[in-house]
Amino acid sequence: MKKTILLAAMLVLSGPVMAQTTNALAPAEGIVIRTEGEVRVRPDIAILQAGIVSEGKTAAEALAQNTPALARLVEAVKAAGIAPADLMTSQVSLMPRMTQPSMSPGPKPPRAATIDGYEARTGLTVTVRDLAKAGPLIDALAKAGANEMSGISFGLADESRAKDAARLKAAEAARARAELHATALGVKVGELVSIVEAEAEVPGRAAGDVRAFRMAAGAAPISVEPGEITVTSSLRTVWRIAP
Structure with missing residues (x-):
């Protein structure tokens, strides 16, 4: 009897809640x-992404090559008249470079992969508010040593x-x-x-992948x-x- 009374009370209390839930989910x-x-x-800003990828036998060696190379990119961006607020570090990574040994004949189990070096990667995101500067800036970054360009996109400042x-x-x-x-x-x-x-x-609209678009100093200036x-x-x- 007690269980019956308790069940009835729960049903009475849950009635309004169920009704509210049903009404909330009902179609308009x-x-x-x-x-x-x-x-x-027409867009009025361009977003460039460029970076440095360096390799070394050790993590310290890879980073030692990456740091000064990135500094040269930053200087190239500043020399192009880009405001500090429009320059941002967007990627920092240090990854081991693995080598898988070749399979040896016989029943021996395969050997585990070994680390034969490290790869350091640092990226910059640059907002260009004068679109006429976008092409020359890409050229300047390539000349300064950028060896990775992940793309360019366009948007509106407001x-x-x-x-x-x-x-x-x-x-x-x-x-x-x-x-x-x-x-x-x-x-x-x-x-x-x-x-x-x-x-x-x-x-926003991507304008294609410009990775390795211009790695030689004598290449023609890019048009944006x-x-x-x-x-x-x-x-x-x-x-x-x-x-």
Whole structure:
């Protein structure tokens, strides 16, 4: 009897909680529309990633070669007029270089891999706010000894104006699409009851891999073409169906 009373009490108490959970997960009633606004703009910043990879028999030897080489890259960036705030160390690693012994004939178990050296890797991320400097800076980094270039991307220093333009397009499309669906289904669009903005990806556009693009001092200067980037805004709206 006590167990029966306790079970009944638990069911009474859990009723409101279950109802709230069900309501929270219930689909919105009305016309649910998802739209996306998009604008294309010219970028005003470039992001370069360059670095130094050095090798040595010991970890200390690899680092001893890497440190002065990285200092030369930093000097090249500063000489190009890049502000200190736009220069950041983005990668530091020291890894052993392993060698797998060749398989020996017979039933002997394979020998374990051995360390035959170390690889030190340091990377820099540089924000270039004058796009005309991007190509010459890549050349300068190569001349200063950069032996790894992981790419270049473009973006906006301030995306608020482009983002607002994309939001406006998404909002305008929401009402038009709601009317389209309502007309096709023989109903009328009522009041707007919900607006949810879903953030899209940060604007940016990679311009390919420039690794080993120019390792010889006599190579032709690289040309950087920023093109345009796309800024988007996503919107979810819910409209009542008018009686």
